[in-house]
Amino acid sequence: MAVDERIEKLYKIxxxxxxxxxxxxAGVSTESGIPDFRSQxxxxxxxxxxxxxxxxxxxxxREKTEEFYEFYRDKMIYEDAKPNITHYFLAKLEQIGKLxxxxxQNIDGxxxxxxxxxxxxxxxxxxxxxxxxxxxxxxxxxxxxTSGVPKCECGGIIRPDVVLYEEQLSEVDIExxxxxxxxxxxxxIGGTSLSVYPAAGFIRGFSGSSLVLINxxxxxxxxxxxxxxNMGLGEVFGELDKRF
Ligand SMILES: NC(=O)c1ccc[n+]([C@@H]2O[C@H](COP(=O)([O-])OP(=O)(O)OC[C@H]3O[C@@H](n4cnc5c(N)ncnc54)[C@H](O)[C@@H]3O)[C@@H](O)[C@H]2O)c1
Ligand SMILES: [Zn+2]
Numbered sequence: 001m002a003v004d005e006r007i008e009k010l011y012k013i014x015x016x017x018x019x020x021x022x023x024x025x026a027g028v029s030t031e032s033g034i035p036d037f038r039s040q041x042x043x044x045x046x047x048x049x050x051x052x053x054x055x056x057x058x059x060x061x062r063e064k065t066e067e068f069y070e071f072y073r074d075k076m077i078y079e080d081a082k083p084n085i086t087h088y089f090l091a092k093l094e095q096i097g098k099l100x101x102x103x104x105q106n107i108d109g110x111x112x113x114x115x116x117x118x119x120x121x122x123x124x125x126x127x128x129x130x131x132x133x134x135x136x137x138x139x140x141x142x143x144x145x146t147s148g149v150p151k152c153e154c155g156g157i158i159r160p161d162v163v164l165y166e167e168q169l170s171e172v173d174i175e176x177x178x179x180x181x182x183x184x185x186x187x188x189i190g191g192t193s194l195s196v197y198p199a200a201g202f203i204r205g206f207s208g209s210s211l212v213l214i215n216x217x218x219x220x221x222x223x224x225x226x227x228x229x230n231m232g233l234g235e236v237f238g239e240l241d242k243r244f
């Protein structure tokens with residue numbers, strides 16, 4: 001199938017449905033200037049003492065908190081990043097009653113910044129932080145406008161409300177994501193290597209009519225897609241955005 005035909009097919013799928021769920025990952029935000037993990041210019045290709053998944057793990061956070069924050073401030077927080085066409089297009093689809101939920105592995109808050117309401121953040125958000133001792137909530141500035149290990153007024157360590165590797169996802173979010181996907185008629189998966197579990201496993205519960213997969217590189221789920229588009233999300237949704 002030629003590219004134009006694929007985009008036309010996606011246009012038809014979206015036009016015909018009012019029960020779409022989008023499942024995405026870091027590739028949704030690369031066009032906002034936030035590097036993903038596994039692309040050519042992703043964080044894996046940059047040379048660090050440890051791979052990114054080691055640094056953003058529970059053990060590393062506990063044992064090398066200061067080093068964690070060094071990497072985290074430098075590579076995981078993008079204060080000035082703005083939503084891109086993919087975030088805006090998905091927000092529009094929700095607003096016109098076509099899209100029921102965005103399930104994201106991202107922690108950058110850009111779906112909400114674009115206006116999406118029902119966003120399930122499986123891995124939390126860098127925008128929320130809290131004290132590990134007293135629970136007091138903090139915004140991004142508590143991490144960004146400080147150096148070293150950020151501390152609460154009570155003396156406790158402030159940590160991001162993100163799910164680090166080795167940590168459990170919230171039960172509520174798991175339930176919401178699984179329910180949304182199970183009840184969806186169309187599932188659009190985009191910008192994710194589908195290699196981070198359990199998040200990537202949730203798409204298996206989909207039993208609707210069309211599974212669409214838009215990703216620049218191949219994934220282990222490609223063969224399950226009814227429509228596979230190996231292109232940048234911005235290119236695909238930029239084209240469709242004009243028509244909704
Ligand atoms: N923006 C963020 O919040 C952010 C950034 C980096 C990592 N992370 C976290 O790291 C983990 C990484 O897993 P993942 O699967 O989300 O990311 P990943 O890096 O493993 O995979 C990203 C995928 O997106 C594709 N891609 C990149 N840009 C694209 C584009 N413009 N259009 C289409 N496809 C594109 C790549 O080919 C790759 O397969 C996640 O748990 C996530 O929470 C989040
Ligand atoms: Zn405190």
